[in-house]
Amino acid sequence: MNRGHITNIPDECCIEIPGYVDRNGLQMPVAGELPLGCAATCSASANVQRMGMEAAVSGDINLLRLAMLHDPLTGAVCEPEEIWQMTDEMLVAQAQWLPQYKDEIPRAKERLATADLNGTRVKHIATRGAARKAIKSIEQMSTEKAEMRRMAGETDRGNLTRTH
DSSP states (O other): OOTTSBTTSOTTSOOOOOOEEETTEEEOOOOBOOOHHHHHHHHHHHHHHHHHHHHHHHTOHHHHHHHHHHSHHHHHHSOHHHHHHHHHHHHHHTGGGOGGGTTTHHHHHHHHHHSOEETTEETTOSSOOTTOOOOOOHHHHHHHHHHHHHHHHHHHHTOOOOOO
């Protein structure tokens, strides 16, 4: 546990820092502050994990959904409707291990049975997540190759002019 070793992230985070063992046991020095960008990422992850833990202890489906929504990768790749569906799928698949959600699991099964599904993805979503991009074919990339090289060369010289 952090316990003040890294001063700008929560104390309850699990951390890895250099330490040593001497005759008094395991010694963990104060490492000080992380750079602000690293601390922000670690703190955000810690808060998502805290939400997940609180959701697991309390059986709060809404907090569980929020924890999954706020996970940086999940939120970047999935739309909220996909995350709600993924939460339902997880609850149903892991029901035997999640007695705290016993009242919510039948509702999750019903939502899954009546949802407009396409495999494991919500079918009606027009967009495909903030981090998803259209996949290009080899032919498309070949066609764009000359323009990309020209743009790279112009950028190297500091005088990029777009032709489109």
